Amino acid sequence: MKLLQSPAVRVGLSISIATGLYGISFGALGVTSGLDFWQTMALSLLLFSGGSQFAFIGVVAGGGSGVAAMGAATLLGMRNGIYGMQLNALLQPRGWRKFAAAHVTIDESTATSTGQTDPDEQKRGFWTAGIGIFVLWNVFTAVGALAGSALGDPKQWGLDGAAVAAFLGLLWPRLKGREPVAIAVVCALATVLAVPFVPGGVPILIAAVVAAAIGWFSHGRSDEGLEPDVDPYAGHHHPHSHPHPGVPRSGDDAK
Protein backbone atom coordinates (compact mmCIF):
# COMPACT_ATOMS: atom_id res chain seq x y z
CA MET A 1 0.00 0.00 0.00
CA LYS A 2 1.67 3.16 -1.20
CA LEU A 3 -0.85 5.43 0.46
CA LEU A 4 0.80 5.27 3.88
CA GLN A 5 4.02 6.59 2.36
CA SER A 6 2.30 9.83 1.47
CA PRO A 7 3.33 12.52 3.98
CA ALA A 8 -0.09 14.16 3.69
CA VAL A 9 -1.87 10.91 4.54
CA ARG A 10 0.35 10.36 7.56
CA VAL A 11 -0.20 13.90 8.82
CA GLY A 12 -3.94 13.49 8.11
CA LEU A 13 -4.11 10.29 10.16
CA SER A 14 -2.26 11.69 13.15
CA ILE A 15 -4.38 14.85 13.18
CA SER A 16 -7.49 12.63 12.96
CA ILE A 17 -6.52 10.77 16.11
CA ALA A 18 -5.52 13.92 18.04
CA THR A 19 -8.68 15.81 17.08
CA GLY A 20 -11.04 12.83 17.19
CA LEU A 21 -10.02 12.02 20.75
CA TYR A 22 -11.23 15.30 22.12
CA GLY A 23 -14.67 14.45 20.83
CA ILE A 24 -14.85 12.69 24.21
CA SER A 25 -14.88 16.04 25.98
CA PHE A 26 -17.52 17.38 23.59
CA GLY A 27 -19.77 14.35 24.13
CA ALA A 28 -19.50 14.52 27.93
CA LEU A 29 -20.08 18.28 28.02
CA GLY A 30 -22.96 18.01 25.53
CA VAL A 31 -25.06 15.73 27.69
CA THR A 32 -24.25 17.63 30.89
CA SER A 33 -25.15 20.97 29.29
CA GLY A 34 -28.76 19.85 29.00
CA LEU A 35 -28.83 18.22 25.56
CA ASP A 36 -29.79 14.56 25.28
CA PHE A 37 -27.63 11.88 23.66
CA TRP A 38 -29.10 12.26 20.16
CA GLN A 39 -28.98 16.05 20.21
CA THR A 40 -25.29 15.83 21.11
CA MET A 41 -24.73 13.28 18.32
CA ALA A 42 -26.67 15.40 15.82
CA LEU A 43 -24.26 18.28 16.43
CA SER A 44 -21.22 16.09 15.75
CA LEU A 45 -22.78 14.38 12.73
CA LEU A 46 -24.46 17.37 11.08
CA LEU A 47 -22.85 20.59 12.34
CA PHE A 48 -19.38 19.01 12.48
CA SER A 49 -17.24 21.99 13.41
CA GLY A 50 -15.67 21.89 16.87
CA GLY A 51 -15.88 25.59 17.69
CA SER A 52 -19.52 25.91 16.62
CA GLN A 53 -20.51 22.74 18.48
CA PHE A 54 -18.86 23.85 21.72
CA ALA A 55 -20.46 27.29 21.26
CA PHE A 56 -23.93 25.76 20.95
CA ILE A 57 -23.63 23.69 24.12
CA GLY A 58 -21.77 26.51 25.92
CA VAL A 59 -24.70 28.88 25.41
CA VAL A 60 -27.25 26.22 26.40
CA ALA A 61 -25.24 25.30 29.52
CA GLY A 62 -25.18 28.98 30.56
CA GLY A 63 -28.97 29.13 30.40
CA GLY A 64 -29.10 30.82 27.01
CA SER A 65 -31.97 30.30 24.59
CA GLY A 66 -31.93 28.00 21.56
CA VAL A 67 -31.86 30.96 19.21
CA ALA A 68 -28.81 32.48 20.95
CA ALA A 69 -27.06 29.12 20.81
CA MET A 70 -27.82 28.90 17.09
CA GLY A 71 -26.57 32.45 16.57
CA ALA A 72 -23.24 31.86 18.29
CA ALA A 73 -22.70 28.56 16.45
CA THR A 74 -23.54 30.11 13.08
CA LEU A 75 -21.28 33.14 13.53
CA LEU A 76 -18.40 30.85 14.48
CA GLY A 77 -19.01 28.85 11.31
CA MET A 78 -18.33 31.80 9.01
CA ARG A 79 -14.63 31.00 8.76
CA ASN A 80 -15.49 27.61 7.21
CA GLY A 81 -16.84 29.55 4.23
CA ILE A 82 -13.43 31.17 3.79
CA TYR A 83 -11.79 27.73 4.01
CA GLY A 84 -14.28 26.37 1.45
CA MET A 85 -13.28 29.08 -0.99
CA GLN A 86 -9.57 28.30 -0.58
CA LEU A 87 -10.12 24.55 -0.87
CA ASN A 88 -12.37 24.88 -3.89
CA ALA A 89 -9.59 26.71 -5.72
CA LEU A 90 -7.00 24.20 -4.52
CA LEU A 91 -8.78 20.84 -4.94
CA GLN A 92 -11.43 21.68 -7.54
CA PRO A 93 -13.84 18.91 -6.47
CA ARG A 94 -16.52 17.98 -9.02
CA GLY A 95 -20.15 16.89 -8.71
CA TRP A 96 -21.15 15.19 -5.44
CA ARG A 97 -17.59 15.47 -4.15
CA LYS A 98 -18.17 19.20 -3.77
CA PHE A 99 -20.99 18.55 -1.31
CA ALA A 100 -19.01 15.91 0.60
CA ALA A 101 -15.92 18.14 0.70
CA ALA A 102 -18.01 21.01 2.09
CA HIS A 103 -19.19 18.90 5.01
CA VAL A 104 -15.65 17.99 6.12
CA THR A 105 -14.30 21.51 5.60
CA ILE A 106 -13.00 22.49 9.04
CA ASP A 107 -9.89 24.09 10.56
CA GLU A 108 -7.84 20.88 10.65
CA SER A 109 -8.63 19.44 7.20
CA THR A 110 -7.94 22.85 5.66
CA ALA A 111 -4.62 23.20 7.47
CA THR A 112 -3.56 19.66 6.54
CA SER A 113 -4.31 20.29 2.87
CA THR A 114 -2.89 23.79 2.51
CA GLY A 115 0.30 22.73 4.31
CA GLN A 116 1.19 20.62 1.25
CA THR A 117 2.49 21.95 -2.06
CA ASP A 118 1.86 19.07 -4.47
CA PRO A 119 -1.78 19.10 -5.72
CA ASP A 120 -2.17 15.32 -5.26
CA GLU A 121 -0.85 15.56 -1.73
CA GLN A 122 -3.18 18.46 -1.01
CA LYS A 123 -6.11 16.27 -2.04
CA ARG A 124 -4.94 13.26 -0.05
CA GLY A 125 -4.30 15.40 3.02
CA PHE A 126 -7.72 17.03 2.87
CA TRP A 127 -9.69 13.81 2.46
CA THR A 128 -7.65 11.81 4.97
CA ALA A 129 -7.98 14.48 7.66
CA GLY A 130 -11.59 15.32 6.78
CA ILE A 131 -12.95 11.77 6.74
CA GLY A 132 -10.64 10.55 9.51
CA ILE A 133 -11.65 13.32 11.90
CA PHE A 134 -15.34 12.93 10.98
CA VAL A 135 -15.35 9.22 11.84
CA LEU A 136 -13.28 9.46 15.03
CA TRP A 137 -14.94 12.67 16.23
CA ASN A 138 -18.35 11.00 16.05
CA VAL A 139 -17.19 7.74 17.64
CA PHE A 140 -15.61 9.62 20.54
CA THR A 141 -18.56 12.00 20.89
CA ALA A 142 -20.73 8.91 21.46
CA VAL A 143 -18.25 7.52 23.99
CA GLY A 144 -18.14 10.86 25.85
CA ALA A 145 -21.91 11.29 25.77
CA LEU A 146 -22.49 7.81 27.22
CA ALA A 147 -19.83 8.36 29.89
CA GLY A 148 -21.20 11.84 30.67
CA SER A 149 -24.73 10.51 31.20
CA ALA A 150 -23.40 7.98 33.71
CA LEU A 151 -21.45 10.54 35.74
CA GLY A 152 -24.22 11.90 37.93
CA ASP A 153 -23.65 15.44 39.26
CA PRO A 154 -21.49 17.11 36.59
CA LYS A 155 -20.25 19.79 39.00
CA GLN A 156 -18.79 17.20 41.33
CA TRP A 157 -16.58 16.06 38.46
CA GLY A 158 -15.66 19.62 37.52
CA LEU A 159 -17.28 19.39 34.10
CA ASP A 160 -18.18 23.09 34.18
CA GLY A 161 -14.45 23.70 34.65
CA ALA A 162 -13.78 21.36 31.72
CA ALA A 163 -15.97 23.56 29.50
CA VAL A 164 -13.99 26.67 30.50
CA ALA A 165 -10.75 24.84 29.72
CA ALA A 166 -12.09 23.62 26.36
CA PHE A 167 -12.94 27.14 25.21
CA LEU A 168 -9.57 28.48 26.32
CA GLY A 169 -7.97 25.57 24.46
CA LEU A 170 -9.84 26.49 21.28
CA LEU A 171 -8.91 30.17 21.68
CA TRP A 172 -5.23 29.70 22.58
CA PRO A 173 -3.74 28.71 19.19
CA ARG A 174 -5.32 31.81 17.64
CA LEU A 175 -3.58 34.21 20.03
CA LYS A 176 -0.46 34.69 17.95
CA GLY A 177 0.76 38.24 18.29
CA ARG A 178 -0.42 41.28 20.18
CA GLU A 179 -3.52 42.10 18.15
CA PRO A 180 -5.49 38.88 18.59
CA VAL A 181 -4.76 39.06 22.32
CA ALA A 182 -6.15 42.60 22.37
CA ILE A 183 -9.27 41.47 20.49
CA ALA A 184 -9.78 38.62 22.95
CA VAL A 185 -9.40 40.91 25.98
CA VAL A 186 -11.77 43.55 24.59
CA CYS A 187 -14.41 40.94 23.73
CA ALA A 188 -14.09 39.22 27.11
CA LEU A 189 -14.53 42.60 28.83
CA ALA A 190 -17.56 43.46 26.70
CA THR A 191 -19.05 40.09 27.65
CA VAL A 192 -18.54 40.54 31.39
CA LEU A 193 -20.02 44.04 31.26
CA ALA A 194 -23.08 42.78 29.37
CA VAL A 195 -23.86 39.72 31.52
CA PRO A 196 -25.89 41.50 34.25
CA PHE A 197 -28.01 43.45 31.77
CA VAL A 198 -29.11 41.06 29.02
CA PRO A 199 -30.48 37.48 28.90
CA GLY A 200 -28.10 34.49 28.77
CA GLY A 201 -26.40 33.93 25.43
CA VAL A 202 -26.78 37.55 24.32
CA PRO A 203 -23.44 38.73 25.82
CA ILE A 204 -21.72 36.28 23.45
CA LEU A 205 -23.48 37.79 20.44
CA ILE A 206 -22.53 41.29 21.63
CA ALA A 207 -18.90 40.18 21.72
CA ALA A 208 -19.29 38.87 18.16
CA VAL A 209 -20.50 42.28 17.00
CA VAL A 210 -17.57 43.99 18.74
CA ALA A 211 -15.14 41.54 17.12
CA ALA A 212 -16.70 42.01 13.67
CA ALA A 213 -16.42 45.80 14.05
CA ILE A 214 -12.74 45.46 14.96
CA GLY A 215 -12.25 43.30 11.86
CA TRP A 216 -14.08 45.77 9.66
CA PHE A 217 -12.26 48.91 10.79
CA SER A 218 -8.74 47.72 11.53
CA HIS A 219 -6.05 46.57 9.15
CA GLY A 220 -4.22 43.58 10.60
CA ARG A 221 -3.48 40.23 9.00
CA SER A 222 -6.38 38.93 6.94
CA ASP A 223 -5.93 35.37 8.19
CA GLU A 224 -5.85 36.26 11.87
CA GLY A 225 -7.82 33.77 13.95
CA LEU A 226 -7.91 31.27 11.10
CA GLU A 227 -5.75 28.62 12.70
CA PRO A 228 -6.58 25.00 13.56
CA ASP A 229 -7.04 23.94 17.19
CA VAL A 230 -4.53 21.19 16.60
CA ASP A 231 -1.76 22.23 14.20
CA PRO A 232 -1.09 19.29 11.88
CA TYR A 233 2.40 20.55 11.12
CA ALA A 234 3.49 21.39 14.66
CA GLY A 235 6.89 19.79 15.15
CA HIS A 236 7.21 18.83 11.48
CA HIS A 237 10.02 20.63 9.74
CA HIS A 238 8.10 21.17 6.59
CA PRO A 239 9.46 23.76 4.19
CA HIS A 240 6.01 24.89 3.10
CA SER A 241 3.96 24.62 6.23
CA HIS A 242 2.28 27.99 5.93
CA PRO A 243 -1.30 27.03 6.71
CA HIS A 244 -3.08 29.43 4.40
CA PRO A 245 -1.24 30.28 1.20
CA GLY A 246 -4.45 31.52 -0.41
CA VAL A 247 -4.65 34.54 1.82
CA PRO A 248 -2.09 37.33 1.57
CA ARG A 249 -0.43 38.30 4.82
CA SER A 250 0.53 41.79 5.75
CA GLY A 251 2.61 42.62 8.78
CA ASP A 252 3.03 39.02 9.84
CA ASP A 253 3.84 39.18 13.51
CA ALA A 254 3.25 35.54 14.32
CA LYS A 255 4.89 34.11 17.46
Next chain:
Amino acid sequence: MNLWMWLLLACLLGYAWKLLGYLVPASLLRNPRMSRIAGTMTIGLLASLTIVNAVASGQALAFDARMGALAAAGIALWLRAPFLVVVLAGAGAAAGLRLLGWS
Protein backbone atom coordinates in the same frame (compact mmCIF):
# COMPACT_ATOMS: atom_id res chain seq x y z
CA MET B 1 -38.69 19.98 20.63
CA ASN B 2 -38.02 23.68 20.38
CA LEU B 3 -34.32 23.12 21.09
CA TRP B 4 -34.22 20.46 18.35
CA MET B 5 -35.47 23.06 15.88
CA TRP B 6 -32.72 25.59 16.69
CA LEU B 7 -30.16 22.80 16.77
CA LEU B 8 -31.06 21.55 13.31
CA LEU B 9 -31.19 25.10 11.97
CA ALA B 10 -27.67 25.67 13.36
CA CYS B 11 -26.55 22.51 11.51
CA LEU B 12 -28.16 23.68 8.29
CA LEU B 13 -26.61 27.15 8.49
CA GLY B 14 -23.22 25.70 9.43
CA TYR B 15 -23.30 23.56 6.30
CA ALA B 16 -24.51 26.52 4.25
CA TRP B 17 -21.39 28.52 5.20
CA LYS B 18 -19.15 25.64 4.15
CA LEU B 19 -20.96 25.05 0.88
CA LEU B 20 -21.04 28.76 0.06
CA GLY B 21 -17.26 28.72 -0.26
CA TYR B 22 -17.44 25.95 -2.86
CA LEU B 23 -20.35 27.29 -4.90
CA VAL B 24 -19.81 31.04 -5.02
CA PRO B 25 -17.12 32.12 -7.51
CA ALA B 26 -13.91 32.94 -5.66
CA SER B 27 -13.75 36.33 -7.32
CA LEU B 28 -16.86 37.36 -5.39
CA LEU B 29 -15.70 35.99 -2.06
CA ARG B 30 -12.00 36.80 -2.16
CA ASN B 31 -12.30 39.86 -0.02
CA PRO B 32 -9.60 40.41 2.62
CA ARG B 33 -12.08 42.27 4.81
CA MET B 34 -14.46 39.29 4.97
CA SER B 35 -11.58 36.92 5.78
CA ARG B 36 -10.53 39.27 8.50
CA ILE B 37 -13.99 39.53 10.02
CA ALA B 38 -14.31 35.73 9.97
CA GLY B 39 -11.03 35.59 11.89
CA THR B 40 -11.59 38.39 14.41
CA MET B 41 -15.10 37.07 15.10
CA THR B 42 -13.71 33.60 15.80
CA ILE B 43 -11.29 35.07 18.34
CA GLY B 44 -13.94 37.31 19.90
CA LEU B 45 -16.56 34.55 20.20
CA LEU B 46 -14.15 32.04 21.73
CA ALA B 47 -12.88 34.65 24.21
CA SER B 48 -16.46 35.52 25.10
CA LEU B 49 -17.47 31.86 25.51
CA THR B 50 -14.42 31.26 27.72
CA ILE B 51 -15.25 34.09 30.09
CA VAL B 52 -19.02 33.43 30.15
CA ASN B 53 -18.45 29.83 31.13
CA ALA B 54 -15.90 30.94 33.75
CA VAL B 55 -17.77 33.70 35.56
CA ALA B 56 -21.42 33.93 34.50
CA SER B 57 -24.06 32.26 36.59
CA GLY B 58 -27.32 33.16 34.90
CA GLN B 59 -27.26 36.97 34.86
CA ALA B 60 -24.96 37.23 37.88
CA LEU B 61 -21.17 37.18 37.98
CA ALA B 62 -19.67 34.58 40.28
CA PHE B 63 -16.06 33.88 41.16
CA ASP B 64 -16.07 30.23 42.07
CA ALA B 65 -14.13 27.02 41.40
CA ARG B 66 -14.38 27.71 37.65
CA MET B 67 -11.75 30.45 38.05
CA GLY B 68 -9.38 27.74 39.24
CA ALA B 69 -10.26 25.76 36.10
CA LEU B 70 -9.43 28.78 33.94
CA ALA B 71 -6.06 29.23 35.64
CA ALA B 72 -5.23 25.52 35.42
CA ALA B 73 -6.13 25.42 31.72
CA GLY B 74 -3.98 28.49 31.11
CA ILE B 75 -1.00 26.87 32.80
CA ALA B 76 -1.52 23.61 30.88
CA LEU B 77 -1.67 25.50 27.57
CA TRP B 78 1.41 27.49 28.55
CA LEU B 79 3.19 24.16 29.05
CA ARG B 80 2.01 23.10 25.55
CA ALA B 81 -0.18 20.29 26.85
CA PRO B 82 -2.47 18.61 24.28
CA PHE B 83 -6.12 19.66 24.18
CA LEU B 84 -7.48 16.70 26.13
CA VAL B 85 -4.97 17.24 28.95
CA VAL B 86 -6.00 20.91 29.10
CA VAL B 87 -9.67 19.89 29.47
CA LEU B 88 -8.80 17.35 32.18
CA ALA B 89 -6.73 19.99 34.02
CA GLY B 90 -9.77 22.29 34.01
CA ALA B 91 -12.08 19.57 35.31
CA GLY B 92 -9.57 18.45 37.93
CA ALA B 93 -9.02 21.98 39.23
CA ALA B 94 -12.75 22.71 39.53
CA ALA B 95 -13.50 19.35 41.17
CA GLY B 96 -10.49 19.66 43.50
CA LEU B 97 -11.36 23.18 44.64
CA ARG B 98 -14.93 22.03 45.37
CA LEU B 99 -13.59 19.19 47.49
CA LEU B 100 -11.63 21.82 49.42
CA GLY B 101 -14.84 23.74 49.97
CA TRP B 102 -14.61 26.55 47.41
CA SER B 103 -17.83 26.09 45.48
